Structures are given as structure tokens and as C-alpha cells.
Amino acid sequence: MLSIAWSVTVHAQSKDPIKIGFSMSLTGAVAPNGRQLLTSLEIWRDDVNAAGGLLGRPVELVYYDDQSTPANVPAIYTKLMSVDKVDLLLGPYATNMTAPAMPIIMQANKTTISLLAIGVNRHFNYDRYFSMVPISSEGVAAFSRGFFELAAAQNPKPTTVAMIAADAEFARTAADGAKENAKKLGLKIIYDRSYPPTTTDFAPVVRAVQAANADIVFVAAYPPDTVGIVRSAHEVGLKPKMFGGTMIGLLATPLKVQLGPLTNNLVIMESFVQAPTFNFPGLQEMLAKYRDKAKGQQIDPYGIGFAPFGYAAGQILAKAVTETKGLDHDKIAKYIHANKFQTVAGEISFGKDGEWSEPRTVFTQFQDVQPNDVTQFRDGSKQPILWPEKYKTGTMIYPYSAEKK
Template identity: 50%
Template sequence: MIAALYGSTDASRAADPIKVGFAMQLTGPLAGNGKAALLGAQIWADEVNKAGGLIGRPVELVVYDDQSNPGLVPGIYSKLLDVDKVDLLLSNNTNQTAPAMPTIIQHKRLIMGMFALAINEQFKYPGYFQIQPYGPNGKDSLTRGFFENAIAMNPKPTTVALVGADAEFSKNALDGARAQAKRLGLNIVYDKVYPPTTVNFTPVLKAMQATSPDLVFVASYPSDTVGIIRTAHEINLEPKVFGGAMVGTQYAAIKQQLGEALNGVLSFEQYIPEPTVKFPGIEDMLKKYQAKAAEQGVDVLGYYVPAFVYSALQVLGEAVTKTGGVDQQKLISYIHGNKFTTVVGDIAFGPDGEWVEPRMFAVQFRNIKGNDVQQFTQPGKEVIIYPPKYKSGDLVYPFVNAQKNAQN
């Protein structure tokens, strides 16, 4: 494990720093995501320290590499709290946040989750907050856009296949998909999970293909997402709609890697540069991020994670400033009781620590040409089909036509 300390300045060394601690995937299969998140945090810390710190104290980030291994997480958070004596805590994704929660609850500490799905449904801990826009029912908001658009097709679909990794995030997403299917009266003709170590998806998808589903909903992690999309093309999978909760389609490297293979795929996003999405400050923040991203070898777009990590720290920073310190209960009460203006929009947190109003985008990839990553900075490449407030286009179906139409 490697500790990385950032953010002290000559002007603010006289005061003890406010330490922000977290585990992050700096190596392993999710390292691309973790390094991008860390850069977003560094940008916030640099800005705050140049402005004099928080309540006159410098900010210091204390970061340990969890190696993309949830088993290391409890020990890291014990060290952050008992040895490093950090003042504020961030947590990581779903798989990494869940094992950290018992330690955090035992210490009665505030925790700001960065991209975890439905964690507090299990713990119901008042000191937990979540910066991703899942809302009070994350399983529903992550899956509703996919199904709301699919059920509006003519003729309406009647069957759905569900497939995902045997891991916390995917299982939560599949729970949401099952609830949507039940709500809409869809017959689930295939419902399987695969081991996280799977690399050959042909047997899985061929077994699913044999059921002839109208809809195919996939809950996957980055490497799985790439393998499943490529395999879908190789076996000529032809449902009416193909996609789901596919982590990885948000990353610049995977967008570039898959290129035109993404056309027609439905997935989710939290921010993309569509004309219907305008949040004050996000473009300036992303310009700072993108200027540093290439030289550091991290996600060159930064839409998925960095802006939300930056926003999480904006929330914590305001709470510290307004309460005048790092008293955990005062911070928790302040965050529960106030609305925050961030670069990803205005946020108010409900009793469960989730956004009061969900804002998950369901998107369909369109008009992808070749593998130039810069094309994804243009509108019309990821068309928002849900929610209606941010909609920038309609669903194109069936999947085979969506691929062809997108390429014309």
C-alpha cells in the first residue's frame, strides 16, 4: 500500500492540516478509474489550499492503494482512523465501500461515498452520504431508464434476459432489473451471474441467445463490458434492445477501444456534454482535469468520476467551513439539512444519504466513427433517452437497426 499526501502550501503550514483519507484503486483492474478519481480530488485540494485552506488550515489527502481488492479495505480504513487520525473520509465504489462500513460505523464517522450503489439500504447509517445521483432507490434509478424506453417500443417487448457479474454492484443492478421486469409484466427468460474472473463470454451469451429475448440487460464491470459487447457482435446477438448497467462504457479508454462496436448500446452516465446538460462550473473543472490527465496517463475525458469526486469534496469543504470545524455530528447534521451547489448541479441529501432527486442518465451510443476518443466531446455520440428533463433524443431499435442507423 502506498500513501500519497498532497496539498500543503507554504502559506498554510502553520496550522495543522485537515486530513481527508480514503482507499483508492491505484493498481489492479480498476486502476484507471481510481487514478482519475484521485486527480479530481487533487484539483480540489490544490484550489482550496491556494485560497488559504479550510478554516485557515491546509488540506492534506491521505490515500492508500487498495489494489482493486475489497479484502484490503477494512485494514486501510482502520489505519486511516486509528493511525493517520484523518478528519474526513471518502469511500470508493460499491465493492470497496461495503467492507469499509462496519469500521466507519464503529468509529461513528461521517463517510462520503463516491460511486457506490444502494449501500445504505443494508446499513441504514445516518453518517453515510453518496455523491452519485442514484437517489433514494438506486437500484430503481439505475435501471428505470433502460426499461421505460424499452417498454414504449411498438410492438411492446414481452421477454427479457438478465446477466451480470457475481459481485456487489452487479447483483444490486440485477435486483433493480428484476423489479422493473415485474413492474412491467415482462417474462424473465434468462437470469444468470458469471464469476468475476470470466474472460470467455461466448458460452454465457450463446445460452442467453437461445432464449430469444426481446431485451438483454447486462450488469457488468469494465473488462466484462468489453468482452460482452465484443462477443455480442461475434455471435450476432439481435435483441430489440441491448445494454444495461455496463460499467466501463463511461471510461475514455474503453470508449476508444470499442469505438463503433458501441453503436446502438444502451448504458448509463452521470454527465456527458449533451446540449440538454448544463451545470455551472463543470466545464472549467474539466478543463483543469483534462489539461493534466494526458500527462498523468488517466482517463482523458473525466466525465464519469473526477467531477463527482470534486463535488463530494465541495460538499465536505462547505460543511467544514459552515460548522467551523470537523466535529463529525455537526458535519452530518449540516449535510442532512442543507442544499449544496456543486459542479455536477445542486444536491440535497435525503435521510439515507442519497440524493433526494435521482438523476441517472440512460444513454444510447450513436454515430461513433472509428476510435478517435475526441469525438466523445461532441454532442450526439451518447444520446440521453432518459430522464425526460434531460432527454436529447429517442431510442433507436431494434439493436441491429440501431447499429446500422447510427453508422449512416
């Protein structure tokens, strides 16, 4: 595990800084998303410090690269609290990293706002935990409900489902919710397999799915897996009626560009998109700063899928600290539970379990994606929202095997 901490204060001020600690996946499987979140938190820090800091003190970020490895996380949070003496906590990012951090955070009675982890608190029931994933107390089922409701609305209605998922916390959790939704809608699961996270050759996995000949193929995968699965599906000629799922690699612009037209007609879950219905106060200003910082770096050039949540987590924490006039974790947690927050990711409030009070996941479909063109993903036109109706911006192409432009 890397032993280097990054610690930066933008404006030198006479008072001691308020230290905010977290781990972040800056290398490894989910690093494309982790680097987006870090950049957005740095922008939030700079904005807070430019406005005078928190409680009249500068904000300092103290963070370590967990290398997308869950085993690294407990030691990082132990060090943040016992050695670095951070005042506040955020994160970690992702379900796989958040779950092993929770016992350490709970033992210290600290408050944290996790960055895009799903279903973690159903295991811990910790009242100082909050999640930035917009799935609500509905839980993991909210992560795939739209996918199966879209499927059930098609004519003729598909009847069978094949599911594949990585054998790791996030993917297993997403797959569990998908099974619930499929069964509720009367869809029969005829193939259900997991694969080791170290898998690099997905051709055998996809051939087995093809042999099952299901109407729908639902995938719960990480960024490297997503690339392998989509490429293998193209190579073996997989042609179900509907194909997609919780493929978080496809939330990162570089991977969208890398796969190009191979993504066409895939239907995926997203938590944040570039659309008129998602244009919340302060969002465009934050994204402009993000895009300026992203130039010349090996990170997502647009930051749509993740950056708003990192910045919003900072906004929520800052509001709670300001209104409670201190750094008492109990008071901060109670304030977050009791109030609504206006953020660049929209209005957010939390239920008793620390999840959003109202769900806001959407399902989009890749349509008419062209090769080697990063700019086509800037405005969301290549991924219209199909579900829910409240946010809908386009019409579904069905079946998946329909002619791709």
C-alpha cells in the first residue's frame, strides 16, 4: 500500500486547518472514477478556502491511495484518525472499499459521507453514516429497477434473464437487487454466474451467456470488466433483446470513447447525467472548473458521472459544520439527518439509514455513438434518458440487436 499522503492547503491562514481525511482509489480497477471524485473535492476545498474557510479556518484534504483494494482501507482510516488526527471524514469511494472501513469508523464514533457506495449500511445500521448514491431506503433494488421495468414494457415482453456479476461487494449487491426486480416482474432467471475480479478473458463468460439464449442480459461489472465484456459480446455476436445493467466502467468518458460504437444500444444505470432535468444551481460553474483542471491530465475530461457527488458531499459536510458551529461528530450527524441540502447534485435529504430520502437513478441508452470522438459525450445527446418518465429525454431502441448506425 502506498504510504504517501497528499496534504494541501490553498490559502495560508494563521489558524490551524480543519483536516478532512479519506481514502481514494487513485490507481487500480476503479481509479478512473476515483480521480474524478478527488478533483471535485479539490475544487470544493479551493472554493471553501477562497470564501474564508470553515469556522474561519482553512480546509485541508488528507488522503491516501487505497489502490482500489479493500484490504488497504482499514489501515488508512486508522492512520487518518490516530496519526494524522483528521477532524472530519469522507468516503471511502465505492462499495468494496466502504464496507471494510465501517468497523474502524464506527469504533471511533465518527461521521462519514461515503462516496458512491451501495447498500453498505444495511449490514451496520450506523446512525452516523451517509451515502451519496441516490438509491433511497429502497436499497439495492433501486439500482436496477428501471432496467427491468423498461424490459417489461417492451412488446413482445421478454421472459428470460441471464445475469453475470463480478464476485466482489458492489457487483454482488447490484446483482442481488437485480434478481429481486426480475422476479417481481415475472421474468425467469435462467443463467446466473459470477466471475473472479481478476478475470481478464471474458470470451468464455460471454459464450456461456450466449448458450443460455436469454432474452435479457444483465451485467454488474467494474471498469476493466466492462471493457472485456462489451468487446467479447461483439466478438461472439451476442444478440439478446436487451443488454446492459450496472456497468460502472461506462460512466467514465475515456472508456466510452475507447469502446465507441460497440456501446450502441446498451442500457445502463447512471446516477448523474448531463441533461436539462439535471441542471442544478452551481453545477455548470463547478463542471467548468473541473474541465479546466482536467486538461492535460489522465482523468475524465467532463466529470459528469462522479464529480457532482464529490463536490456535493463537501457542501453537505460544510453546511453541517457551519450550522452546528463546530466539529462534534454527533451534532454533525444529527444535523445532516434533520435537514435538506441544496447542492450541485440537486436537493438532497437523508433517511434514517443514511440513504437518500428520494431515489434518483436513471437508465440511459447509448445511441448512434461514433468512433474516436470524445466531444460527442459532452452534452448527453448520445445517451438519452429512458427511465424514469420524470427525466426521460429519448426513446428506447429495441431490441438490442436492432440495426446500429
